[in-house]
Amino acid sequence: MNQLTTTLLLPIFFFGFSISSIINASPSPTMPADLMYDNKPINPLCFDQEESSNKTLSLTNNCGLAPIVVVGQSKELLNKGYVGFEYKMKDESDSTSSYSYYKVIGYFNHFYTILSISNTGGSGHFSSIYLVNRDHDQLHIKTLPFGGDRCNGGLDEVTQNKNILSFSSNITPGDFLSISNNNPKKLQAYDDLDACAACCVATALYKTDLQQDSTKATLTSIQFANDPDTLxxxxxxxxTGYQACFNQLVLDYIAKNKTTLSVKELGTFMNEFNKNCTQHN
Incomplete structure (x- = not known):
């Protein structure tokens, strides 16, 4: 089967979500035959189910999904090669509508890489990555441990080249404490540094080798968002003053045009934060 290489750009967003404005990507190729059933693309809700990380679903019973009513589609997303719709549960017609879309990112070793974006009626915008294998009328779906809701790990850019999957996740100040492994004061996300779903300050870039362990990703760099207003x-x-000091340190780096940090430079940034922002407490 053909290998697919697609790039998705989902600009950082903060206090709102417009499904028609967050995607900037080239249209994907024609949907692979393996991801078609009954002459239609496979229902996006087959992927978008909160279950175990590995599951097998039957296409003959629509993946066991509850009945829904489709209430619309985003032309913007459809034009970008996504498949999906906005919907309501059939027995909850008065409820707020939800949405579910997916796009094929690549193919390697009999598995399609799928990016899913979804919402279940609240303010969240969830993104997930799945590896999908088709065996007759059975779908074998593996959920990779990457993605999340907006600034809490939401995916910003996803690409695949053969077995190498690259992606960037939106991160908050609180995430710096964990991804840097440099937190001697044992500061806590939320308590000491903001970590809300609308608190994006950077993206973290990762790579994972699908031929090795697809659940393990290696951090390659950090990219600050040049957004003083959000800071x-x-x-x-x-x-405590931790957050204000963190904000100023980020602004200092941006002013020096140090917006992209290698893993080593991230360590230097956190050393400066620990020295200048935490010693007085």
Whole structure:
């Protein structure tokens, strides 16, 4: 089968979500035959189910899905090669509508890489990556442990070249404490540094080898978002001053045009944060 290489760009967003404005990508190729059933693309809700990381679903019973009513589609997403719709549960017609879309990112070793974006009626915008294998009328779906809701790990850019999957995740100040492995004061996300789903300050770039362990990703760099207005709104616990000091350090780096940090440079950034922002407490 043909290998597919597609790039998706989902600009960072903060306090709102417009499904028609977040995607900037080239249209994908024709849907592979393996991802068609009954002359239609496979239902996106087959992938978008909160179950175990590995599952097998039957296409003959529509993946065991509850009945829904399709209420619309995003022309913007469809034009970008996505498959999906906005919907309501059939027995909850008065409820807020949800949405579910997916796009094929690549193919390697009999598995298609699928990017899914979804919402179940709230303010969240969830993104996930799946590896999908078709065996007659059975779908074997493996959920990779990457993705999340907006700034809490939401996917920003996803590409695949043969067995190498590259992606970037939106991150918050609180995420710097964990991904850097440099937190001697044992500071806590939310308590000491903001970590809300609308608190994006950077993207973290990763690579994973699908031929090795597809559940393990290696951090390659950090890219700061040049957004002083958002930084000024992040306050966390004002009594400690951790957040204000973090914000200023980020602004200092941006002013010096140090917007992209290698893993080593991330360590230097956190050393400066620990020295300048945490010693007084």
């Amino acid at each position: 000024s709104e992040l306050k966390s616990n004002d009594n």
